[in-house]
Amino acid sequence: DFIYSLENDVKPSLGTSDEALNEFIERGIISWGHTRDLLERGLMFVKQARSPETSNRLCLLLEGAPTAGTSALAAYLAKNSDFPFVKVITSSEMVGYTESSKCLRIKKMFDDAYRSELSCIFMNDLEQLMGYSPIGPRYQSIVLDAMYSLLSSSPPKGRKLLVICTSKRREVLEELGLLPMFTAVLRVPYIREVEDVRMVLEESQAMSSAEVDEVCRHITHGEVFVGVKKLLGLLDTMRVMKDVDTQERVAAFCNLLEDEGVYKPSA
Amino acid sequence: DFIYSLENDVKPSLGTSDEALNEFIERGIISWGHTRDLLERGLMFVKQARSPETSNRLCLLLEGAPTAGTSALAAYLAKNSDFPFVKVITSSEMVGYTESSKCLRIKKMFDDAYRSELSCIFMNDLEQLMGYSPIGPRYQSIVLDAMYSLLSSSPPKGRKLLVICTSKRREVLEELGLLPMFTAVLRVPYIREVEDVRMVLEESQAMSSAEVDEVCRHITHGEVFVGVKKLLGLLDTMRVMKDVDTQERVAAFCNLLEDEGVYKPSA
Amino acid sequence: DFIYSLENDVKPSLGTSDEALNEFIERGIISWGHTRDLLERGLMFVKQARSPETSNRLCLLLEGAPTAGTSALAAYLAKNSDFPFVKVITSSEMVGYTESSKCLRIKKMFDDAYRSELSCIFMNDLEQLMGYSPIGPRYQSIVLDAMYSLLSSSPPKGRKLLVICTSKRREVLEELGLLPMFTAVLRVPYIREVEDVRMVLEESQAMSSAEVDEVCRHITHGEVFVGVKKLLGLLDTMRVMKDVDTQERVAAFCNLLEDEGVYKPSA
Amino acid sequence: DFIYSLENDVKPSLGTSDEALNEFIERGIISWGHTRDLLERGLMFVKQARSPETSNRLCLLLEGAPTAGTSALAAYLAKNSDFPFVKVITSSEMVGYTESSKCLRIKKMFDDAYRSELSCIFMNDLEQLMGYSPIGPRYQSIVLDAMYSLLSSSPPKGRKLLVICTSKRREVLEELGLLPMFTAVLRVPYIREVEDVRMVLEESQAMSSAEVDEVCRHITHGEVFVGVKKLLGLLDTMRVMKDVDTQERVAAFCNLLEDEGVYKPSA
Amino acid sequence: DFIYSLENDVKPSLGTSDEALNEFIERGIISWGHTRDLLERGLMFVKQARSPETSNRLCLLLEGAPTAGTSALAAYLAKNSDFPFVKVITSSEMVGYTESSKCLRIKKMFDDAYRSELSCIFMNDLEQLMGYSPIGPRYQSIVLDAMYSLLSSSPPKGRKLLVICTSKRREVLEELGLLPMFTAVLRVPYIREVEDVRMVLEESQAMSSAEVDEVCRHITHGEVFVGVKKLLGLLDTMRVMKDVDTQERVAAFCNLLEDEGVYKPSA
Amino acid sequence: DFIYSLENDVKPSLGTSDEALNEFIERGIISWGHTRDLLERGLMFVKQARSPETSNRLCLLLEGAPTAGTSALAAYLAKNSDFPFVKVITSSEMVGYTESSKCLRIKKMFDDAYRSELSCIFMNDLEQLMGYSPIGPRYQSIVLDAMYSLLSSSPPKGRKLLVICTSKRREVLEELGLLPMFTAVLRVPYIREVEDVRMVLEESQAMSSAEVDEVCRHITHGEVFVGVKKLLGLLDTMRVMKDVDTQERVAAFCNLLEDEGVYKPSA
Ligand SMILES: Nc1ncnc2c1ncn2[C@@H]1O[C@H](COP(=O)(O)OP(=O)(O)OP(=O)(O)O)[C@@H](O)[C@H]1O
Ligand SMILES: Nc1ncnc2c1ncn2[C@@H]1O[C@H](COP(=O)(O)OP(=O)(O)OP(=O)(O)O)[C@@H](O)[C@H]1O
Ligand SMILES: Nc1ncnc2c1ncn2[C@@H]1O[C@H](COP(=O)(O)OP(=O)(O)OP(=O)(O)O)[C@@H](O)[C@H]1O
Ligand SMILES: Nc1ncnc2c1ncn2[C@@H]1O[C@H](COP(=O)(O)OP(=O)(O)OP(=O)(O)O)[C@@H](O)[C@H]1O
Ligand SMILES: Nc1ncnc2c1ncn2[C@@H]1O[C@H](COP(=O)(O)OP(=O)(O)OP(=O)(O)O)[C@@H](O)[C@H]1O
Ligand SMILES: Nc1ncnc2c1ncn2[C@@H]1O[C@H](COP(=O)(O)OP(=O)(O)OP(=O)(O)O)[C@@H](O)[C@H]1O
Ligand SMILES: [Mg+2]
Ligand SMILES: [Mg+2]
Ligand SMILES: [Mg+2]
Ligand SMILES: [Mg+2]
Ligand SMILES: [Mg+2]
Ligand SMILES: [Mg+2]
Incomplete structure (x- = not known):
């Protein structure tokens, strides 16, 4: 909220x-x-x-x-x-x-x-x-x-x-x-919990509910550590990536998280 | 005095x-x-x-x-x-x-x-x-x-x-x-003794006598090390915390002391 | 292209x-x-x-x-x-x-x-x-x-x-x-692959196709690591070296690469 | 003199x-x-x-x-x-x-x-x-x-x-x-000898002869190391400390010497 | 030349x-x-x-x-x-x-x-x-x-x-x-070879041919390492040293080379 | 001279x-x-x-x-x-x-x-x-x-x-x-030899010949290391020390040399 x-x-x-x-x-x-x-x-x-x-x-x-x-x-x-x-x-x-x-x-x-x-x-x-x-x-x-x-x-x-x-x-x-x-x-702390990521994703309205679920499921297999401003910035990329299907969008976003070093999959 | x-x-x-x-x-x-x-x-x-x-x-x-x-x-x-x-x-x-x-x-x-x-x-x-x-x-x-x-x-x-x-x-x-x-x-030294804390608490009139007693009893189980100005500043928080009962006020104050690092309970 | x-x-x-x-x-x-x-x-x-x-x-x-x-x-x-x-x-x-x-x-x-x-x-x-x-x-x-x-x-x-x-x-x-x-x-990376060198050599039109082939064959025996601007600069030397035959031009260019430290033949 | x-x-x-x-x-x-x-x-x-x-x-x-x-x-x-x-x-x-x-x-x-x-x-x-x-x-x-x-x-x-x-x-x-x-x-050296301390004390006329004797007797049990200006400054304290008896004055002065680190009693 | x-x-x-x-x-x-x-x-x-x-x-x-x-x-x-x-x-x-x-x-x-x-x-x-x-x-x-x-x-x-x-x-x-x-x-390198020294000595015309030969024979027994400007500067000393015989001039010049640290006889 | x-x-x-x-x-x-x-x-x-x-x-x-x-x-x-x-x-x-x-x-x-x-x-x-x-x-x-x-x-x-x-x-x-x-x-070196000291002492005319001899005899038992300006400065002291006998003057000068650290008697 x-x-x-x-x-x-x-x-x-x-x-x-x-x-x-x-x-x-x-x-x-x-x-x-x-x-x-x-x-x-x-x-x-x-x-x-x-x-x-x-x-x-x-x-x-x-x-x-x-x-x-x-x-x-x-x-x-x-x-x-x-x-x-x-x-x-x-x-x-x-x-x-x-x-x-x-x-x-x-x-x-x-x-x-x-x-x-x-x-x-x-x-x-x-x-x-x-x-x-x-x-x-x-x-x-x-x-x-x-x-x-x-x-x-x-x-x-x-x-x-x-x-x-x-x-x-x-x-x-x-x-x-x-x-x-x-x-x-x-x-003021960074976001660490999947549930907090979810809330930001949802409130930002840059992705569909299904996409948010998918992303959150994915990132449970690792560690997130990101500032809210950074996360909102990354979501902007989703706003312009429109003509691709859900799966691709989810994959793209998860890659982005990893590339930017804010999500680290567990070894 | x-x-x-x-x-x-x-x-x-x-x-x-x-x-x-x-x-x-x-x-x-x-x-x-x-x-x-x-x-x-x-x-x-x-x-x-x-x-x-x-x-x-x-x-x-x-x-x-x-x-x-x-x-x-x-x-x-x-x-x-x-x-x-x-x-x-x-x-x-x-x-x-x-x-x-x-x-x-x-x-x-x-x-x-x-x-x-x-x-x-x-x-x-x-x-x-x-x-x-x-x-x-x-x-x-x-x-x-x-x-x-x-x-x-x-x-x-x-x-x-x-x-x-x-x-x-x-x-x-x-x-x-x-x-x-x-x-x-x-x-000019810092305050270390419980009795000195008590005197500052009393003279400041930010807490009731009962509260002061309670706080002093609590902090005997650890070490205090605080400047008088700092202590008076923390007491200001008590002045605005009015609509809660004594016990909560005492707990809040003891927490404050600990959070601010001026009181360390013994291990 | x-x-x-x-x-x-x-x-x-x-x-x-x-x-x-x-x-x-x-x-x-x-x-x-x-x-x-x-x-x-x-x-x-x-x-x-x-x-x-x-x-x-x-x-x-x-x-x-x-x-x-x-x-x-x-x-x-x-x-x-x-x-x-x-x-x-x-x-x-x-x-x-x-x-x-x-x-x-x-x-x-x-x-x-x-x-x-x-x-x-x-x-x-x-x-x-x-x-x-x-x-x-x-x-x-x-x-x-x-x-x-x-x-x-x-x-x-x-x-x-x-x-x-x-x-x-x-x-x-x-x-x-x-x-x-x-x-x-x-x-922005440096050029490492022979095929990338070849493309730059070709597009630059500073050497003949045969010369480019020769150079590329030569440098497979070592490591290239060069910025595109540097490489284009070295090719300028080829542009003015006109009155010598292909073999000499190729040798001269390979030497240049080595002298300038952008190509290291394997030991 | x-x-x-x-x-x-x-x-x-x-x-x-x-x-x-x-x-x-x-x-x-x-x-x-x-x-x-x-x-x-x-x-x-x-x-x-x-x-x-x-x-x-x-x-x-x-x-x-x-x-x-x-x-x-x-x-x-x-x-x-x-x-x-x-x-x-x-x-x-x-x-x-x-x-x-x-x-x-x-x-x-x-x-x-x-x-x-x-x-x-x-x-x-x-x-x-x-x-x-x-x-x-x-x-x-x-x-x-x-x-x-x-x-x-x-x-x-x-x-x-x-x-x-x-x-x-x-x-x-x-x-x-x-x-x-x-x-x-x-x-220009510091004062080290008791006899030199005595001379400064006497000439300064900040203490009575008896007091000077007493102080000198006391400090033979340790080491003195003090500049003449510092010593004269400490004697000023004696000039205003008037309404107490000799013994107290001597003790006060000896304490002062020790507090100020210019006299160290031997261990 | x-x-x-x-x-x-x-x-x-x-x-x-x-x-x-x-x-x-x-x-x-x-x-x-x-x-x-x-x-x-x-x-x-x-x-x-x-x-x-x-x-x-x-x-x-x-x-x-x-x-x-x-x-x-x-x-x-x-x-x-x-x-x-x-x-x-x-x-x-x-x-x-x-x-x-x-x-x-x-x-x-x-x-x-x-x-x-x-x-x-x-x-x-x-x-x-x-x-x-x-x-x-x-x-x-x-x-x-x-x-x-x-x-x-x-x-x-x-x-x-x-x-x-x-x-x-x-x-x-x-x-x-x-x-x-x-x-x-x-x-731009320093002069290391005796033959290079010889050429500079000859072209400078500060010494006779015989003197140059003599100097060159002498310095084969060690190492030379000198800038051309430095060497020409040392030869200036020869230009003013006129009223002494060849042997003395050669000895003087060899000493100069050694004193100035540009020639080191082998141990 | x-x-x-x-x-x-x-x-x-x-x-x-x-x-x-x-x-x-x-x-x-x-x-x-x-x-x-x-x-x-x-x-x-x-x-x-x-x-x-x-x-x-x-x-x-x-x-x-x-x-x-x-x-x-x-x-x-x-x-x-x-x-x-x-x-x-x-x-x-x-x-x-x-x-x-x-x-x-x-x-x-x-x-x-x-x-x-x-x-x-x-x-x-x-x-x-x-x-x-x-x-x-x-x-x-x-x-x-x-x-x-x-x-x-x-x-x-x-x-x-x-x-x-x-x-x-x-x-x-x-x-x-x-x-x-x-x-x-x-x-430009410092003076090290007794004979050089002697020459400076003599030429300075700040001491008698006998005194110079005496000083030189004395300092053979150690090492001298002094600038000519420093030495001439020390001799100035001799110029004003007039109403004492030779032996005292010699002793005074030798002390001065030692005090000033320019003469070190051998151990
Ligand atoms: N819970 C939240 N806390 C803070 N900011 C939030 C929150 N939710 C959304 N935002 C938005 O996130 C952005 C945070 O940006 P802000 O400039 O505060 O970050 P910052 O940490 O100061 O960044 P910087 O490192 O650039 O100073 C703002 O646009 C704000 O509206
Ligand atoms: N015994 C006391 N000693 C000093 N200050 C006291 C004492 N009792 C109450 N006070 C009050 O505590 C406050 C001390 O503040 P003060 O500015 O002197 O602290 P400070 O050590 O100089 O702080 P700062 O680190 O900001 O310079 C003052 O408001 C003063 O009125
Ligand atoms: N794929 C390419 N990428 C970049 N530059 C290219 C490429 N192909 C050709 N060029 C040419 O290479 C040159 C690159 O020069 P540029 O000034 O960008 O290099 P730079 O890395 O910024 O160099 P500097 O270290 O001097 O800043 C330009 O002239 C450009 O036209
Ligand atoms: N024997 C003495 N030698 C020097 N000062 C003396 C002596 N006897 C008495 N005094 C007095 O002691 C004081 C010495 O003060 P002075 O300013 O010379 O000290 P200082 O070592 O220069 O101090 P500072 O460290 O402040 O420069 C003077 O007031 C001087 O009159
Ligand atoms: N082969 C040569 N190369 C360079 N200089 C030469 C050569 N032969 C003769 N000279 C003369 O030697 C002198 C070299 O002086 P130059 O000022 O170039 O030396 P430099 O290395 O720049 O010295 P600096 O360390 O003072 O800058 C010039 O007077 C030049 O005429
Ligand atoms: N053989 C000598 N060499 C140099 N100076 C001499 C000699 N004989 C006598 N003198 C005198 O000694 C003095 C040397 O002083 P000078 O200022 O040259 O010393 P300096 O080494 O430059 O000292 P500083 O360290 O102050 O620069 C001069 O007054 C000079 O006249
Ligand atoms: Mg900010
Ligand atoms: Mg203050
Ligand atoms: Mg650039
Ligand atoms: Mg002073
Ligand atoms: Mg130059
Ligand atoms: Mg000088």
Whole structure:
């Protein structure tokens, strides 16, 4: 079942930030495995961030391997926080920025947020924001500094701030000493169970029920380990492969899974 | 018992620096374990710094692991130094600064201080001020130089200066040769004893007495190792978890402690 | 048989991008080994990129060792995508650019593309675009960042974008974490089989049939491993070596193959 | 006995450089251990520098671990050189300078000195002047170059120049190839002997004679290893600890020595 | 016999590029060992570059250890290419250029060349052009990038380009991935044979025939390994050593060979 | 005997370069050990550089450990070259220069030289000119490039250039590939023999003959290894130690030799 599409219907538009968030949830939220749980825990922290009895700053990190669906889930939380002020920070709007203009832009977001009583900032892919790359390794240390400072300083008295971040490289953030700045860290897992694959296949509507059954029967003879985004991408191939019969489609899809290394038949 | 809230009542406002200091002590000072001792030793050094018989510069370092409460204790000392001139230097006000504007800003603080007969400078998180990060490792060497020079040079004749600093990475300061610049280094420990946990739980008023008892009984079967700030943060979760019964709340909290790795049941 | 020359005849000119693409296919596409297969799979992804049912962004990577013919095949795909908007990004037009002007130029290409309903961007030699070189190693991290951001962000609603990239150093892109950004990665192989060598020799028309036979007979006694571009380059030597007899020409060419290390006689 | 305070009385003021030098000798020169010897050897080199029969440039280095008293002794020598032109170069007046403005400032000092017949330049903490820090390690190479050039080039004909430098990291200067530039290198040791501790304690007048005796008796049961500046700093604590009895003061001081790691009781 | 001086007589002047080329051939081309062969192969590639049937870009690399005579031979080829447009790129005309002005200058050379139907570019010492030095190692990566781009991009349709480069560090170019850009790589060897030494000695006319015989007889008892430029340089010493008898001159020269490490007598 | 003082008498002044050279020979040239030999060989190369029959560029390197007297000998050669144009390049005139202004200055020297028929350039301490320091290691690569280019490019037709350089770190120049640029490399040794020590002591006139005898007798019982500049520096101490008797002076000097590590008594 689709969590997002459901709730999405009843949400009033929040303007451009809302659109920016929607881009991350292009294909809705399919409720496989622990997705619902994870969102529940996330929403509990959102609630905690709103509460007047708690600390006036709460930082949440969602982290998962590439294509795990981390950004979509984080965007979902920000979208559903019901905070009147929501801002999205991504690296794609800062292509070609110098380190310090990046810092100033990020700082401005926080300063704007501080003017609202309840505000939520969504920062996607922290390590990418700081220009991290593993060869060297390299990263923009003054952007890291800015994050460090902004995540650790409190909003002015009477303001409450919720920061939701994502990361694909938890170990990097750990090494950089950023993890203790977060109130909580939620892990977004890969899909491992055949039943979860089935749910994604079904909800995606890229294959017929019979085909889905066939695929699922096939993959019980091995191990699946795939991000939901990756899996949805592979299903796109099925959408254009139309003029062949079911069996061929199933075989093609199973081959694709194997070629892409996300399914390994047992020896 | 609350040290800070108590004494706080009788202090006249010292202006903006005082506010800046207060931000670090958002949740007061709970007198667990050696807190009182540590503050006493700290205040003795404050007294020594004031004395006309002693060296005209005294540098104090409080160091502890992240969330140990280091900044709060250091801010408490600066606040209670009763020095007419108190200045706070944190990295969050210098986001996006170039290395040299950082230096100039810090130097200006010292120059201002030199104009007062008795002045106190609070520098939070030295390694963060110099943009230290462990991957590389990196740091802004001219900021380090500035610290080095400013910490080691005396105020003009007849002026007395107290510098209170904090750090989360004592070993870095040691390697950089900054430690010998300090008259004294005070270590802020993590909470280890059940009785200390109990005191924080009680003073925080996030749980009922019965719940606190229950939690404490539970954790005697293992090891606790947690910073006071972290512990207070976890208690915030209890504040919003309201519509469940005591037992569930206790279980939830004990799970939280274990999930967050701050409590390890014995094998 | 020539794939390119064939289809080329019936294509209307698409302007300057088309010319830029043609430069990469200077010598047509000779249909040796799996070339046809590879192009078919490639064109299937092109079709998938066009389909309104699929994700609105599809990134394809062709990767092969130097001289494998990677750029020609990728250019062929871009040329035959039939996308109304096609843009070519190569490093040779950005000689002497600063890192950030490079970023701006690349970003502009994407921004232009976003204005078209269906657009295709061809980026040749990703690692060279980011100034990668293995001694150090070095690369321009803000260009990498730009790629990272641009490859991972979606075009505006209702637009579809196809990005075709080439690389000679797949392992570098892998280490840099760029591979997960691609929907598919196609490997362009070297020529190993005598029959494939024969086809290239024949189609190139640099030698007589008899000479080709002779060469092929000779090289069955060893191993060939050569990129199609390299092989065509060696054949150029035959084109100017005119006033000697067949046997000498064959011997000269076989020596050349061996000298250049692309043919190893078995011990 | 106090060397400095004695001779200080009869010296006429030499202007601002003299004041700058005095700041380094805040607490006089207590004549413990080989202090007198070391100063005698230093003054002999000063005399040699003045002599018209010798080389027209003499560079002297005093080096010792942090808090050994190196700067005070070097300043003492510069002060007592009786050279009409004395200039002090320290890093604290160059906080936030760029590398090249540092160089220009230092060069200007030398150029000014060259205009005087007899001139003395005091450069405190060479490695700090060049922004040396051990993590990396880092240092400002053009400042190092400047030192290198200025220390090795002769003043104009008929001028004589004495340069007195200090260092806390002799091994760094050695590795950088700076040591051969010095005519002589004098080592400033730590205090090791109980009798030397006694002399510092007595001269400091921070404790009563009885207390000093008590402390000295106590520390014979272990090893002392401390810089004179550190020891004087610890004695400051005694100056403010007034309302307790002798025994407690002695115990407190002995504890302090042990806590600070400068006294180790034998096992 | 002198190859260069011979052919040089009949060549019309080609203007300044010709002069620049002549500077590299200060002492003519002595035809020792495989020199003639090597030049023949080189000229065959020059012919191939001119041919309308071949690829429109041909890059040739001559590489040899320092003093092997690499630059002279490459200049000889460029000079004798009979291409109407010849340009020389050396690092000595770009002393003090920034990296990017270097790039622009090199690019301009190529752009100019593209305007000619047949053009030849001579780039001396590639690794020096990119500021390579082995300590670090260091090199100017954007110059490397420029080379990479310019060597790999084709001239406009209908233009033919011949690039002749030299290098003293083939292994560096290999590691940087520049070698596959070359159509052919020719190695310039050191002199090893006594007969080759004899030819150089004779042609140089720095010694009498008798002296040459004597030297050659002497060095048969060991191993020679020397670049032709080095050998000619050592012979210069003979030119000024005039007022001593033959035997002394021979002995002096043999000693010189041994001292300079280019001749090793067998043990 | 004094080589320099002798010949110096009969030389006419050559202007400011001559003065600059004289500064390097402050204390004349004492003819110990192989000094005369070394100068003869050097002057033979000077003669070779002048000869119209030889290559139009000759680069000479004198290299020796610190204080070996390398600069004085090189300056002596430049001074006695009798070249009408002599220029001195040292790092002390370029303190605080940026890398590229350094390059421009050096290049200008060469350009000026090229205007003279016969010109000589003296570059002191190559590795210092390029800002070399062993920690890192670091050096200014564009200055290195400039040296590389300038040392390897020929003066215009009809001009002759002699470059005399010194170095204290031959191994660095070797690693950087600068050594093959030199026509010859002359090593300046340390003093090892007692007789050489005696000659320096005598010529220096810092001690009486009896004292010299005494010192020489003493040091036969061990090993001496010292640069002539260092030794002359130590003798300066003797010049100011006047009011003590011979025996004390001898003992003092022998101690000094031992303390400074230049004399090691045999075990
Ligand atoms: N349960 C789910 N969790 C997350 N995403 C889901 C889920 N169901 C469907 N999706 C869809 O999967 C896609 C996940 O993409 P998303 O960008 O979040 O992945 P990601 O892990 O951030 O990838 P990347 O490695 O590129 O950052 C979105 O289009 C989202 O709408
Ligand atoms: N005994 C105590 N010591 C320190 N802090 C206390 C104590 N009791 C309560 N607190 C509260 O705990 C919090 C400690 O936060 P603080 O910023 O000092 O921690 P920190 O160790 O500096 O954390 P960080 O790693 O983020 O720098 C403050 O809100 C303070 O009011
Ligand atoms: N089957 C084929 N595949 C690829 N190229 C072919 C094929 N047949 C002929 N060619 C020709 O071979 C040449 C391949 O050159 P291309 O630039 O694509 O190689 P490359 O691997 O990208 O080389 P480089 O390492 O220089 O980037 C082109 O001129 C192309 O026209
Ligand atoms: N014998 C002595 N030698 C040196 N300093 C002495 C002596 N007796 C007393 N002092 C006092 O001790 C202090 C030594 O401080 P100084 O700054 O010289 O130490 P330092 O080794 O340079 O320290 P740092 O490591 O901070 O550079 C001065 O205040 C000086 O007046
Ligand atoms: N057969 C030959 N091959 C090359 N050079 C020769 C030959 N015979 C004579 N020469 C002369 O030898 C000299 C070779 O110098 P060249 O600059 O080419 O050497 P190189 O190897 O490039 O040296 P470097 O290491 O300085 O770059 C030239 O003056 C040239 O005229
Ligand atoms: N035989 C000699 N050789 C060299 N220098 C001599 C000799 N005799 C006397 N001298 C004197 O010794 C001094 C040598 O100093 P010089 O600057 O040449 O040494 P250096 O090895 O270059 O030292 P540095 O390591 O500082 O560069 C000069 O003052 C020179 O006049
Ligand atoms: Mg993501
Ligand atoms: Mg803190
Ligand atoms: Mg290619
Ligand atoms: Mg000091
Ligand atoms: Mg050359
Ligand atoms: Mg020298």
